[in-house]
Amino acid sequence: MAVALFDLDNTLLSGDSDYLWGTYLVEQGVVDGDYYETENNRYYREYKEGVLDIFEFLRFSLRPLRDNDPARMLQLRKSFIRHCIEPIIPDASRKLIEKHRDLGDELVIITATNSFVTSPIAELLGVHHLIATDPEVIEGQYTGNVAGEPCFREGKVKRLRRWLDDFQMTLDASWFYSDSHNDLPLLEVVDNPVVVDPDEILAELARQRGWPAISLHG
Numbered sequence: 001m002a003v004a005l006f007d008l009d010n011t012l013l014s015g016d017s018d019y020l021w022g023t024y025l026v027e028q029g030v031v032d033g034d035y036y037e038t039e040n041n042r043y044y045r046e047y048k049e050g051v052l053d054i055f056e057f058l059r060f061s062l063r064p065l066r067d068n069d070p071a072r073m074l075q076l077r078k079s080f081i082r083h084c085i086e087p088i089i090p091d092a093s094r095k096l097i098e099k100h101r102d103l104g105d106e107l108v109i110i111t112a113t114n115s116f117v118t119s120p121i122a123e124l125l126g127v128h129h130l131i132a133t134d135p136e137v138i139e140g141q142y143t144g145n146v147a148g149e150p151c152f153r154e155g156k157v158k159r160l161r162r163w164l165d166d167f168q169m170t171l172d173a174s175w176f177y178s179d180s181h182n183d184l185p186l187l188e189v190v191d192n193p194v195v196v197d198p199d200e201i202l203a204e205l206a207r208q209r210g211w212p213a214i215s216l217h218g
Contacts, residue, residue, distance in 0.1 A: 003169055004100035005186070006162070007125070008111040008118060011196045012093040016114040017085060017121060018061065019044045024080045025064055048199065050181060054112070054152045056158035059144065062135050065116060066144030067154045073116075081120050089125070092216040096177070097125060106169065110160060110186070111174075112152040116142075131159050156186045177214075181205065 001173040009016040022040035025031045060154055065073060100107055108129040109122045115132040122130040129205040149155045164170060176183070176190040181201035187193040195206040195213045205214050 001169070002103075002105045002173035002175065003108060003171065004103075005108050005110050005165070005174065005176040005190065006181065007107050007123065007176075007183055007196075008121065009113060010179040011177055012097075012109070012125065012216070013085065013090070013121070014088040014090055016044065016113075018116050020084050021080060021117050022061065024076070024084055027208070028076060030068060031064055048180075050201070052152075052182075054150045054155075055146070058114075058133065058146045058150060062114065062142065062144045062146065065135055065142035065181065070140075070142070077116070077120065080117075081124065083084040084125070085121055087147075089215050092218075094125070096216065097127065100175070101126075103174070106167075110151060110156055110158075112150065112156070112182075114146075129163070131163055152187045153165070153182055156183065157189060160186065178202070187211070 006012050007079060019040060022036060026033045043052060043060065043131050046050060060174050080129055095181050097107060106129065107127045108131060109118070109125070109127050110131040111118050112133055115130065115134050118132045122128075131151055133151045134147040136143045136145040136193045138201050149158055151159045171190055172192040173192070175192040175194065176186055177194045177196050179196050179198050179202065181199055184202070184205065187195075190191045195211055198206060198213060202212065
């Protein structure tokens with residue numbers, strides 16, 4: 001059985017769930033609008049440029065979980081998924097997932113976005129394995145800190161290797177689909193890297209290395 005790995009934001013989704021969650025919190029009045037929108041845009045720009053300080057960003061993005069009632073945040077998340085995420089799941093993404101399911105591959109979404117946001121998205125897509133950045137929870141309360149290794153850049157590879165050990169699997173005949181040059185460390189270790197509507201940096205690297213490119217968002 002081969003492992004089929006999928007990045008989430010701008011790969012399976014026609015948008016970035018982390019960025020959209022921040023925008024949604026602004027719209028709902030959960031966070032200070034001007035400050036949060038400015039910072040959210042800055043971090044998203046730094047991510048695309050490949051210069052994001054992941055720990056600085058996580059201190060910013062996980063703070064609303066710390067500062068708000070958990071029940072309210074769960075209700076907001078439910079509405080967010082319905083209004084902001086369901087409309088940006090392309091049929092082509094669902095078909096790609098089903099293709100690998102039919103092949104008998106083990107399906108895994110692997111994403112830098114935190115698991116509070118992404119766990120219901122993985123469920124919506126019918127993918128049972130999710131490797132994501134985990135918010136720290138102590139005695140039932142979010143602390144605003146990250147638990148363990150962020151699932152970002154080289155951290156994705158580290159988190160994946162631990163997952164492979166846990167499930168006694170290997171990367172033999174493995175697949176990974178991603179849009180971002182930030183995922184280069186993981187694209188380089190799978191047997192079948194595929195770029196999906198790639199950013200300019202990744203598109204050029206894919207051309208140089210002969211990696212296939214597909215579009216899910218056309």
